[in-house]
Amino acid sequence: MLPAWLETVSDPILQATEAPSVEALHGELLRQWGSSEVWRLSYGLHSVIVKRGTDGQYGEGAMYQRFVIPLDLPAPELIHAGDGVLVLADAGRVTLEQEPTAEGFLAAAELVATIRSRSVDGSSEFPPERVKEMAGRIGRIGFDLSPLTEALAGLHREAPTAVVHGDFVPKNLVTDGTRWTAIDWPGAYLAPHLSDLYTLVRDAVSLGHDREPIIARYIEATGTDPALVDRQLLVGGGCFYLVALMFIVEEGLRTIPESKNWIDGLLTELEDVVGALA
CATH class of the missing domain: 3.30.200.20 (Phosphorylase Kinase; domain 1)
Incomplete structure (x- = not known):
């Protein structure tokens, strides 16, 4: 009905x-x-x-x-x-979550490249000071986030600001058999990091795929310096975890009660990313 x-x-x-x-x-x-x-x-x-x-x-x-x-x-x-x-x-009946093929993840890396290739007007909506502000709202982070803040500040000097989808995961990537499309855009914003590529690679690795070809496909499509992409990925991961944790604390606990079980894992992954930036 x-x-x-x-x-x-x-x-x-x-x-x-x-x-x-x-x-x-x-x-x-x-x-x-x-x-x-x-x-x-x-x-x-x-x-x-x-x-x-x-x-x-x-x-x-x-x-x-x-x-x-x-x-x-x-x-x-x-x-x-x-x-x-x-x-x-x-846009299609098959998601990357339903059919998590290596070819699908490579195509999704090209989607990230396409999104980031679009020139935008406006300043970043994830400035370095937002790290501390978000941590205060989350209220459960017991480790030093200054390496993330400093690395994010560096990206604002080195990398262009572009659109971030904000939830670039396999369930939101759809194909009609010919063309791949990203769905669910309510969390989009402007920033210089690569959280979209980070979450794509994170899910690919969890499914047994090799991360390197996916990152290489993005680098090939954009011509970006690999060392810069590495920093954009780590910073993007840190920003993704902050956004995810803030969502759970401020909305998810009410709308998706089981999200409370995600907090400890996200905190551990955030700490690992920050440690890699230190």
């Missing part, structure tokens, strides 16, 4: 799918978290993705207007946005 809230976006859904009515649509629930609900709605050969977001997921439409559309980023086409509900083109 389709949720009642779909009625609020029935017109763009029917226009895109060419369905005669909402009742004629086939609905497939793809994801349901405390802060988001995602459906694939299809009629014949036509399908769309409809996403309803609350809390941190509510602002994805704004990220489309700010980054995705003007920069032509590799994301699903936005058909309609309003009041936390997005209607998107269906």
Whole structure:
């Protein structure tokens, strides 16, 4: 049974799918978290993705207007946005999480390169002083973060600011068999680090893939100095863990109760990254 809230976006859904009515649509629930609900709605050969977001997921439409559309980023086409509900083109039925192939991870590294190749206006939204501010809000970090702060300051002098997706993980990477696309953009922001590539490599390694070809593919696609990429990766990892921990403390404990079990592991990985920067 389709949720009642779909009625609020029935017109763009029917226009895109060419369905005669909402009742004629086939609905497939793809994801349901405390802060988001995602459906694939299809009629014949036509399908769309409809996403309803609350809390941190509510602002994805704004990220489309700010980054995705003007920069032509590799994301699903936005058909309609309003009041936390997005209607998107269906970018494919297979995620990298479902089929975690080596070729898929290499293609995803090229996606990171594409995203970072877009020239942006605006300053970094993850300045060095934010490390201390976030640590204070998290309140559970018992080790020195100054190596991360100093390395992040160095990146602001050495590396360009670009769009960071913010949740560049296999479940958010989709293919139609020909083209790979990144979905779920509410956490996008500007920064000089490489947390997107870091999380991609982290997941690849956990699945038994070699990290080096993935990083090499990114370096080949961007022409970036490998030593700089190494620093961007470590700093990106530290920033990713801070963002993840702050999400859990400020939202996840309420919307995803099991996220409390993620805290200790994230703290350990953050400490390892900071130690590598020291």
